[in-house]
Amino acid sequence: MHQVILDRLEEYLAGTPSSREFTAHLESCPECRTEVSEMQELSSAFGALRASEEIAPRSGFYARVAQRVEQQRPRSLASVFWLDPVFAKRVAFASLMTLAVLGSYLISRETQYSSGPPDPEAVMAQQAPTQDPDVMLATLASYEP
Amino acid sequence: MDYEHSQEGALVRRAQSGDEAAFREIVERYQSKVFSIIHGIIRQRNDVEDIAQQVFSKVYFSIRNFDFRSSLITWIYKITVNECFDYLRKKKVRKLVYESDLSEDEVRRVENTEPAVDRQVPVDQNLAQRDYVVKLLMRVSEEERTLLMLKEVEGRSVEELAEMTGMNENTIKVKLFRARQKLMKAAQRLDRTPVAG
Numbered sequence: 363m364h365q366v367i368l369d370r371l372e373e374y375l376a377g378t379p380s381s382r383e384f385t386a387h388l389e390s391c392p393e394c395r396t397e398v399s400e401m402q403e404l405s406s407a408f409g410a411l412r413a414s415e416e417i418a419p420r421s422g423f424y425a426r427v428a429q430r431v432e433q434q435r436p437r438s439l440a441s442v443f444w445l446d447p448v449f450a451k452r453v454a455f456a457s458l459m460t461l462a463v464l465g466s467y468l469i470s471r472e473t474q475y476s477s478g479p480p481d482p483e484a485v486m487a488q489q490a491p492t493q494d495p496d497v498m499l500a501t502l503a504s505y506e507p
Numbered sequence: 508m509d510y511e512h513s514q515e516g517a518l519v520r521r522a523q524s525g526d527e528a529a530f531r532e533i534v535e536r537y538q539s540k541v542f543s544i545i546h547g548i549i550r551q552r553n554d555v556e557d558i559a560q561q562v563f564s565k566v567y568f569s570i571r572n573f574d575f576r577s578s579l580i581t582w583i584y585k586i587t588v589n590e591c592f593d594y595l596r597k598k599k600v601r602k603l604v605y606e607s608d609l610s611e612d613e614v615r616r617v618e619n620t621e622p623a624v625d626r627q628v629p630v631d632q633n634l635a636q637r638d639y640v641v642k643l644l645m646r647v648s649e650e651e652r653t654l655l656m657l658k659e660v661e662g663r664s665v666e667e668l669a670e671m672t673g674m675n676e677n678t679i680k681v682k683l684f685r686a687r688q689k690l691m692k693a694a695q696r697l698d699r700t701p702v703a704g
Contacts, residue, residue: 368684372658372665401687404643404694408659410636413547417555419538424531426556427563434564 367394374398375405511575519579522570530570534563537580541587547660548591550637558594562587581671584661585653592652595641639697646693651686658683 363371370384380388388395510516521529541562545555565586573582644652657663657671665683669676 363684368680372680372683376658376662376664397691400691400694404640404687404690405659407636407640408655410633410640411547411656411660413543414633415546416539417542417546417552419542419556419559423538423556423559424534427534427560427567428527430560430564431567434568 363394363397364391367391367398371398371401375402509575510578515579516575519570519573519575523573530567533566533570533579537583538563540580541583544584544587544656545591548588548637548641549594550634554594558587558590562590565590576673578671581653581657584657585649588653588656589649592641592645596645642697643690643693647686647689651682651689654679654683655686655690 364387366383366387370380374380374384388398518529518532522533538559541559542555545558545562546552549555549558562583566583569586573579644655647655654668654672657668658665663671665676665679668674668679672679674682
């Protein structure tokens with residue numbers, strides 16, 4: 363499309379009387395004429411998007427918008443508890459149960475450790491062969507080469 | 508006086524700082540306009556209020572991002588048009604899912620008969636034309652769509668568009684010209700697509 367047409371195209375499509383220069387070019391340039399004609403056809407089709415009747419919002423529209431805003435507002439953790447006490451009670455109960463289970467597990471482990479692991483001497487005494495002198499003497503006395 | 512320091516600019520700044528009364532004033536000032544834009548595009552009376560609520564909810568959550576480069580109504584207009592086209596796109600997807608057991612040819616036909624009226628059997632000539640334009644507008648960018656709608660549906664002049672958007676008049680002319688060229692190409696493709704007889 364040539365510049366002379368491009369400059370005045372929007373006015374022409376809006377129905378403003380076109381300049382002599384614009385009309386003269388359109389008459390002499392088949393390429394511009396075809397393009398402008400197609401654009402004019404599409405332009406007129408837009409009329410179908412104009413509302414044919416007024417639709418007024420029902421009363422209380424703002425209240426419904428405010429309600430939707432509240433529904434879509436990102437909720438903080440505190441507001442979740444505040445808005446849903448049943449959910450808050452369930453979370454509290456689950457937390458207590460978890461604490462109880464965890465506590466009893468820790469206490470049982472503590473009891474196991476309180477007897478303490480055997481000290482090294484005790485372990486050696488268990489593992490070493492009998493060192494009782496009487497037993498050793500009896501063993502030697504009964505020794506027959 | 509620039510827009511930011513106008514009376515409406517002050518109203519927007521109040522809304523940006525969390526003033527609920529200012530937001531309410533914005534809703535009440537533009538609700539009729541928003542309803543009218545939605546009804547023009549959607550034509551489904553029952554869904555108009557739902558979309559309008561969503562538009563103002565978006566306005567509420569995004570008002571802090573409004574930078575005064577365009578007027579408030581231009582910004583709301585853009586949100587409204589986008590919301591309508593999102594609605595139509597979702598509706599089209601739902602329709603395709605519902606008809607997923609159709610043959611490929613049938614699905615192709617459904618894709619080209621958006622959003623609910625078959626071009627061959629127009630219930631109403633105006634509705635068929637509305638569907639045709641909506642289908643074409645889905646092939647251009649959001650910005651081009653808003654400019655075309657403001658120019659063609661709202662009847663705004665290039666000067667007004669420049670003022671509303673903060674762009675200069677030549678930029679508006681070039682953008683509109685490119686958008687119209689895209690529409691023409693989309694129309695040519697659409698007219699070549701076989702439709703059910």
